[in-house]
Amino acid sequence: MESIESICKVHTLKVYQARETVDPSYDFFARFTYHTKDHRLTPDQIRVFCMCNMPVNPDHLMICCDTCREWFHPGCVSMSEDMVRRVTAWNCPECANSVRA
Numbered sequence: 001m002e003s004i005e006s007i008c009k010v011h012t013l014k015v016y017q018a019r020e021t022v023d024p025s026y027d028f029f030a031r032f033t034y035h036t037k038d039h040r041l042t043p044d045q046i047r048v049f050c051m052c053n054m055p056v057n058p059d060h061l062m063i064c065c066d067t068c069r070e071w072f073h074p075g076c077v078s079m080s081e082d083m084v085r086r087v088t089a090w091n092c093p094e095c096a097n098s099v100r101a
């Protein structure tokens with residue numbers, strides 16, 4: 001898991017998408033509501049995938065690692081969607097590295 005340790009700007013998704021320039025190291029958006037009273041986010045169950053730590057977007061094709069069972073975006077692991085459709089066994093870069101090491 002990654003955490004944010006410095007100051008960042010969190011926008012609502014609407015504001016975020018309306019911005020012309022977004023600095024990925026400072027600008028974040030929230031699909032969630034943060035409850036300041038009890039420090040809770042709703043919805044509070046969120047599973048993120050891939051090395052980009054994004055929640056699943058059903059519009060995007062993803063590939064599952066045979067070793068760690070994590071899901072990855074083809075673009076994040078330098079694959080085309082075509083390659084993903086053809087591949088039968090696949091290991092994510094991290095698992096592939098640890099096998100070689």
Ligand SMILES: [Zn+2]
Pocket residue numbers: 049050051052053054072073076
């Ligand atoms: Zn990704």
Ligand SMILES: [Zn+2]
Pocket residue numbers: 065066067068069070091092093094095096
């Ligand atoms: Zn893996």
